[in-house]
Amino acid sequence: MPALAELEKEFESAWTDPEFRAELEDWLTDFVGRPTPLQEARRLSRQLGVRILLKREDLAHTGAHKINNAVGQALLASRMAKPRVIAETGAGQHGVAAATAAAALGLECSVYMGVIDIERQALNVQRMQLLGTEVVPVTAGAGTLKDAVSEAMRDWVRSVERTHYIIGSVVGPHPFPWMVRELQKVIGEECIEQLDGEMPDLVVASVGGGSNSMGIFYPFAGGDVELVGVEAAGEGIESGRHGASISAGRPGVLHGTRTYLLQDADGQVQEAHSISAGLDYPGVGPEHAYFHDAGLATYDSATDFEALAAVDLLARTEGIIPALESAHAIAWVAANAGRLAGKTVLINISGRGDKDLQTIAQERQ
Amino acid sequence: MISTRHMFVTLDRTALLPYLTAGLPTPGDSADLFRAMSEAGADGFEVGIPYSDPLMDGPVIMRASEVALAAGTNVVQALAVLEKVAGLGKPTLAMTYANPVMQAGWDVYCGRLADAGAAGIIVPDLPLEEAGPLLVAAAAKNVGVVLFVSPTTGADRIRRVARAKPEFIYGVSDLGVTGERHEVSGHVAGLSARVRAITEVPLVLGVGISTPEQVKAVRHLADGVIVGTALVRRVLDATSVAEAARALFQAVHDLRAALD
Numbered sequence: 266m267p268a269l270a271e272l273e274k275e276f277e278s279a280w281t282d283p284e285f286r287a288e289l290e291d292w293l294t295d296f297v298g299r300p301t302p303l304q305e306a307r308r309l310s311r312q313l314g315v316r317i318l319l320k321r322e323d324l325a326h327t328g329a330h331k332i333n334n335a336v337g338q339a340l341l342a343s344r345m346a347k348p349r350v351i352a353e354t355g356a357g358q359h360g361v362a363a364a365t366a367a368a369a370l371g372l373e374c375s376v377y378m379g380v381i382d383i384e385r386q387a388l389n390v391q392r393m394q395l396l397g398t399e400v401v402p403v404t405a406g407a408g409t410l411k412d413a414v415s416e417a418m419r420d421w422v423r424s425v426e427r428t429h430y431i432i433g434s435v436v437g438p439h440p441f442p443w444m445v446r447e448l449q450k451v452i453g454e455e456c457i458e459q460l461d462g463e464m465p466d467l468v469v470a471s472v473g474g475g476s477n478s479m480g481i482f483y484p485f486a487g488g489d490v491e492l493v494g495v496e497a498a499g500e501g502i503e504s505g506r507h508g509a510s511i512s513a514g515r516p517g518v519l520h521g522t523r524t525y526l527l528q529d530a531d532g533q534v535q536e537a538h539s540i541s542a543g544l545d546y547p548g549v550g551p552e553h554a555y556f557h558d559a560g561l562a563t564y565d566s567a568t569d570f571e572a573l574a575a576v577d578l579l580a581r582t583e584g585i586i587p588a589l590e591s592a593h594a595i596a597w598v599a600a601n602a603g604r605l606a607g608k609t610v611l612i613n614i615s616g617r618g619d620k621d622l623q624t625i626a627q628e629r630q
Numbered sequence: 631m632i633s634t635r636h637m638f639v640t641l642d643r644t645a646l647l648p649y650l651t652a653g654l655p656t657p658g659d660s661a662d663l664f665r666a667m668s669e670a671g672a673d674g675f676e677v678g679i680p681y682s683d684p685l686m687d688g689p690v691i692m693r694a695s696e697v698a699l700a701a702g703t704n705v706v707q708a709l710a711v712l713e714k715v716a717g718l719g720k721p722t723l724a725m726t727y728a729n730p731v732m733q734a735g736w737d738v739y740c741g742r743l744a745d746a747g748a749a750g751i752i753v754p755d756l757p758l759e760e761a762g763p764l765l766v767a768a769a770a771k772n773v774g775v776v777l778f779v780s781p782t783t784g785a786d787r788i789r790r791v792a793r794a795k796p797e798f799i800y801g802v803s804d805l806g807v808t809g810e811r812h813e814v815s816g817h818v819a820g821l822s823a824r825v826r827a828i829t830e831v832p833l834v835l836g837v838g839i840s841t842p843e844q845v846k847a848v849r850h851l852a853d854g855v856i857v858g859t860a861l862v863r864r865v866l867d868a869t870s871v872a873e874a875a876r877a878l879f880q881a882v883h884d885l886r887a888a889l890d
Binding site: 406411418422423515518521526530533534 | 689757
């Protein structure tokens with residue numbers, strides 16, 4: 266608790282300090298490559314009968330929105346004079362982002378990653394190592410994202426004096442969900458600026474922990490724009506093998522947060538399942554739980570199969586290979602194209618799909 | 631039900647409270663292992679309710695939780711083990727995590743603990759700020775709640791912990807998760823002095839205390855010590871329940887001797 270209270274104070278002071286904000290702005294412009302484009306997806310729009318706009322977070326440095334948060338928190342670590350950062354990673358995108366930010370700022374970095382994810386995201390493991398980061402394999406549990414978060418937290422409680430924990434999503438104990446949302450809301454803010462007065466009818470984004478979706482939703486929340494979060498239905502909600510915490514979970518406590526959780530009757534947390542390692546988390550950010558309960562956003566899901574088909578769809582119509590995570594958002598729009606006819610839909614392409622090529626190839630066989 | 635508070639008043643030595651995971655190696659064999667520790671001189675017990683995400687625990691107790699869950703230990707069976715352990719006539723506490731208690735309901739869970747004869751409950755991922763509903767529910771069922779302080783806990787917070795009238799204060803003697811350490815953390819003496827300057831609530835030290843030398847080093851700093859990982863490891867390493875029971879008897883016997 267004292268560490269969390271200190272972090273809250275430090276982030277609050279940094280976030281209200283114009284000098285810190287200017288420094289972050291510089292990093293986001295020169296290093297991350299912001300603003301990322303907002304693109305009219307003409308061929309996909311024609312095919313679906315829905316006007317589609319794509320927010321191209323896949324074009325940010327390291328290939329996903331994760332870098333927005335990683336650079337912000339690494340700058341915060343430097344400001345707090347902590348020489349070491351740690352992170353957890355599922356798909357490896359946050360791990361790579363943290364490793365990248367740490368290298369650029371001269372910080373030591375260790376990334377916790379489940380052994381299953383190390384296997385299915387070998388390319389990202391190599392990237393992190395090349396950036397000078399130690400990748401720590403996590404064998405506990407099912408060896409996926411949930412266990413990696415637990416191990417990172419275990420590291421942090423013993424190393425907090427010289428270590429900052431760069432959590433990768435809008436999850437974990439306060440102040441993390443707030444801090445990560447503040448660092449990711451640049452996605453939605455840029456969209457509003459780029460739309461130049463025009464408003465889409467819907468904003469659609471995939472939801473695992475929920476940072477890309479909260480990042481694009483937050484600036485639109487409370488207005489006339491319908492916000493849709495798409496969770497991983499894995500092999501189908503009814504199969505029990507999915508990652509759809511809001512659609513199919515109950516409120517509970519995990520990693521210091523009360524939110525929707527996949528759990529059994531005793532409160533044992535269940536493993537999530539998704540073809541996309543980044544959506545393989547049995548909980549969801551507490552602000553999404555709030556958005557759901559308050560009716561600020563609606564949540565639905567797309568299956569592994571639908572996500573794979575959506576990768577093909579976007580690749581062949583627009584020449585963009587999206588991450589499997591982002592493909593869930595595209596899949597939802599494709600599945601609902603009938604009722605969306607004539608509307609304008611903004612989709613967050615949260616990351617690029619290079620990391621998933623092996624998974625996609627295996628599924629094809 | 632025997633309360634830990636009563637034990638601390640009547641016991642003229644530093645209490646030894648061994649921890650084991652319920653359902654280890656199986657729900658049926660588990661209570662026998664506690665009996666072996668009782669015969670070796672344990673003063674009370676901490677019974678771990680196996681959980682999917684034991685955040686405070688290091689690799690050994692995590693592994694024990696996985697083994698117990700794989701052996702089919704659900705909450706009902708774990709509490710049945712606790713009931714048998716409480717039947718040994720020494721104060722027995724449940725160590726669990728917040729989510730399973732919340733899912734049952736604070737009142738319902740405390741009622742089950744009271745029925746099983748538990749003296750108290752330990753919930754390491756429930757900070758004082760969130761402990762209100764548990765404190766109320768537990769008090770109504772005459773179940774004590776254990777609250778934590780660590781080397782980074784300041785005097786203000788220790789005062790607030792004491793005011794909540796915990797069953798005892800669990801002093802985390804080293805930052806980090808449960809597990810064996812080469813030596814006792816240098817933080818222990820300071821932590822003990824800070825707590826004792828503020829409150830008479832009994833202080834029990836745990837985390838990173840595992841050998842007879844280590845318990846000897848801290849025996850004057852606290853009213854009791856908790857040893858967990860070193861004992862759990864012996865069970866995980868044993869090839870039979872009988873071997874595990876013998877190893878536990880010896881280990882607890884040696885720890886007890888070092889405390890006297």
